[in-house]
Amino acid sequence: MFGWILTILLVSLLTIVFYKGYKNTKRVVINQITIDSSNKSSKNSNTRPFRILHLSDLHLENISISPKELYETLKDEPIDLIAVTGDFLDRKRTIPKLKPYLQVLNQLAPEYGIYAVFGNHDYVLRKKNFQELKKVLEEYNCKTMQNENDTLMIEGRKLHIIGIDDYSTKRSQIEKSYENIENGYNLVLTHDPNVVLGMKDYHYDYLLSGHFHGGQIHWPKPFHLVKMGKLVRMNMVKGLHQHDGKTFYISEGLGQTALNIRLGSRPEITIHSIMLPFTKDEREVEAV
Secondary structure, three states: OHHHHHHHHHHHHHHHHHHHHHHHOOOOEEEEEEEEOOOOOOOOOOOOOEEEEEEOOOOHHHEOOOHHHHHHHHOOOOOOEEEEEOOOOOOHHHHHHHHHHHHHHHHOOOOOOEEEEOOOOHHHOOHHHHHHHHHHHHHOOEEEOOOEEEEEEEOOEEEEEEEOOOOOOOOOOHHHHOOOOOOOEEEEEOOOHHHHHHOOOOOOOEEEEOOOHHHOEOOOOOHHHHHHOHHHHOOOOOEEEEEOOEEEEEOOOOEOOOOOOOEOOOOEEEEEEEEOOOOHHHHHHHHO
């Protein structure tokens, strides 16, 4: 009799936990992060910040927000650039589900475009299906980056977008990603933040990543993340951090893997406001 009562109580408790965990997947939070590395002596130090919409780990098999909800959430936000840091999906049949989300990103009309890198789950797709995923992204105006970079001119300042491929699947080629980079602001996009541990000799002003889902089940601690690299053991699984004096951000992501629940974590949309400094050469041009 006591055994039956204990079983009922245990099942009831697990039901409550799973229900709460599932409800948490719908409680999307918008985090506003400000990074100011501008040169205060610049004439244009009062220029408005450059705003980056950062999405990560959509995991479209278990995403927390519909395309319509995403648009309604962000339609009034001024956005200069969109960065998506990997793990879109891991099943071929999910690729069509990506398209309405990409339509929303285009509706948000970022002046300087949409940039994307891939994560370990994207590479679960076989070669042909991965190429289909990449093609769909590019058809919807996403510049996909696999160990490469691009340079934008923002009101006379150089912004280098550096896309480092996934570290956890051993696809990162840091040196290649930095080829031909000159003076300017270095913004790195990558999926697995563990890559920062090997970037002591590579300058970046800010790095955006994801991968850990904030633990997803972060209660009491995300013990299941222990095998996901040294950063976890350094208690760096979400939010703003520094390593070797350089700043990086780990998004909790929008979707879930395995169990579609979150405990001690929230699905996240992040808007980063960065102040772009002038390089010495750019300040000299400005002064003329």
